[in-house]
Amino acid sequence: xxxxxxxxxxxxxxxxxxxxxxxxxxxxxxxxxxxxxxxxxxxxxxxxxxxxxxxxxxxxxxxxxxxxxxxxxxxxxxxxxxxxxxxxxxxxxxxxxxxxxxxxxxxxxxxx
Amino acid sequence: xxxxxxxxxxxxxxxxxxxxxxxxxxxxxxxxxxxxxxxxxxxxxxxxxxxxxxxxxxxxxxxxxxxxxxxxxxxxxxxxxxxxxxxxxxxxxxxxxxxxxxxxxxxxxxxxxxxxx
Numbered sequence: 001x002x003x004x005x006x007x008x009x010x011x012x013x014x015x016x017x018x019x020x021x022x023x024x025x026x027x028x029x030x031x032x033x034x035x036x037x038x039x040x041x042x043x044x045x046x047x048x049x050x051x052x053x054x055x056x057x058x059x060x061x062x063x064x065x066x067x068x069x070x071x072x073x074x075x076x077x078x079x080x081x082x083x084x085x086x087x088x089x090x091x092x093x094x095x096x097x098x099x100x101x102x103x104x105x106x107x108x109x110x111x112x
Numbered sequence: 113x114x115x116x117x118x119x120x121x122x123x124x125x126x127x128x129x130x131x132x133x134x135x136x137x138x139x140x141x142x143x144x145x146x147x148x149x150x151x152x153x154x155x156x157x158x159x160x161x162x163x164x165x166x167x168x169x170x171x172x173x174x175x176x177x178x179x180x181x182x183x184x185x186x187x188x189x190x191x192x193x194x195x196x197x198x199x200x201x202x203x204x205x206x207x208x209x210x211x212x213x214x215x216x217x218x219x220x221x222x223x224x225x226x227x228x229x
Contacts, residue, residue: 033217042116042203042219043157058216090157098207098215100147103157 003027004104006091011109013078013085021076021107023091031097032074036060037088037106046089049074050097078109086111114139116206118220125194126228132179133189133223135204143209146180146187151222152200160202163187191225199227 004025013019025032031050035043045058049068063082068074074093078085088108092101115138125131137146148160163171163180170178175195179188191198204220 040221042221043217044219045216048216088155092157098145098209100145100159100162101217102159103149106155 004091004093004102006089006104006107008107009105011107013109013111015111016080018077018079019109021078021089021091021109023074023076023104024072025074025091025093025104026072027093027095027102028071029093029095029102030071031094031099032068033092033094033101034058034064034066034074034076035090035092037090043090046076048097085109114141114144114206114208114218116204116218116220118202118204118223120223121221122224122226124226124228127194127196129194130190130192131194131225133191133202133204133225135187135189135220137185137187137204137206139185139206139208141208141210145207145209146178147205147207147217148176148178148187148189149203149205149219150198150200151203152197157203161189194227196227196229198225200225 007022033048034046044060047066049055065077090106091104094101117136144165146163150158150160161173175192177190201222203222207217
């Protein structure tokens with residue numbers, strides 16, 4: 001089946017630790033995105049990538065890092081510099097930037 | 113910067129009735145797309161409907177239709193014959209289309225819709 005997968009579904013982290021969230025797509029999409037969702041708020045863009053080996057900061061990039069070494073994969077690292085990392089994280093992809101985006105099932109990150 | 117406003121945090125309607133969710137946006141540009149996404153309790157984001165700003169005809173997808181008023185910058189979603197499976201958060205979203213390739217999807221804060229049996 002074509003689609004976007006995110007793993008793990010639930011993730012727990014101790015304060016001060018870095019953690020990496022996985023996002024893989026087999027839709028042959030060029031563009032990929034990471035969003036953060038907090039209660040009572042819409043989705044906010046963390047990073048996006050238009051093509052392999054290229055990515056840009058979104059609206060709330062501080063404390064996060066990404067890589068795009070393969071077209072299919074766009075992992076997100078939540079670093080210890082992120083002050084309030086507990087949130088629901090959604091990955092998305094689109095055939096190109098500007099086209100409709102398709103979302104993965106999300107990862108719930110909790111910092112203990 | 114573009115903004116998207118959903119003024120109804122919560123709504124509820126009886127099953128089989130029709131409900132309209134409101135969305136307004138702010139932009140000075142003329143070339144953009146608008147979307148409605150649905151997020152059920154599973155939290156999977158699902159595209160419901162899409163509207164290109166250059167099209168005058170309102171988009172329709174089965175029971176879902178939009179009322180796109182470009183001059184008023186309004187983009188409401190109408191759900192007809194509502195079903196229990198329509199219970200979800202609904203997000204309105206906007207994306208500007210440019211030649212620079214740096215378009216970003218901007219979301220509203222969402223409307224929680226509950227369909228009552």
